[in-house]
Amino acid sequence: MSTSFEETTAPVTRTQIVRFAGAAGDFNPMHHDEPFAQAAGSDTVFAMGQLTAAILGEAVARWLGRDAVAGYGVRFKDKVVPGDVLVLRGEETAEPGRYSLTVTRRSDATVVLSGWATTRR
């Protein structure tokens, strides 16, 4: 296992958001119903934070090993919308077995999610 990782995702799509709604059970219309989201003042639908958390979680599980992960946490910083390309990053911290994580929108380098993970000692 390396001490850091970086991956770039394919652009987020509406179909992906709908797939995740079905998988995870989040049917808040802000995430799939464009007229509803626009009536609520949003430019477009936006991905559920749990989708970004799941995409990063998948990459972290591959990086650290699924069964090695003891803890994983995320803080949502900005909305992710269809078309966004996400850059997933993780690196080991000074504390052994603790890792810091970020998800950044590639187009404007905005951090949309920050997180952490720990592995079993």
Added chain:
Amino acid sequence: MADASHVGLEIDRFTFGVEAGKLREWAAAVGADPDTADVPLTFAAVASHHRDQVGMVRKLDLDIRKVVVGGVDWEHRAPVAVGDTLSGARVVTAVDVKERTNGTMTLITIETELRRGDGEVVVVQTDTVIELP
């Protein structure tokens, strides 16, 4: 508006199976190998299918238009596999009220301990829900 009187409140209680079909849907949504037998780190989120969000908003006296999720943490205590049945309850563990110049901001911590059929806690999910001013 939620306040300290809500600490200890059980929002809802639910049971769900860790199903292979759900895992395939999940993998397709996040770009993972659809044949993986690994249960995702955040799979406890599928409990959303079994939770009562309308009831939560009512029980905590929240204004749904002002509610955002600030973050989520998962503590993995024991292995979980396809075929397991998980059950748990959402419980309010903290309510932190902050006065801002534009009004009151409330941070609500909700903890869900998910247990396998044999009673062992496999994952603890902690949600931080924010009601904006």
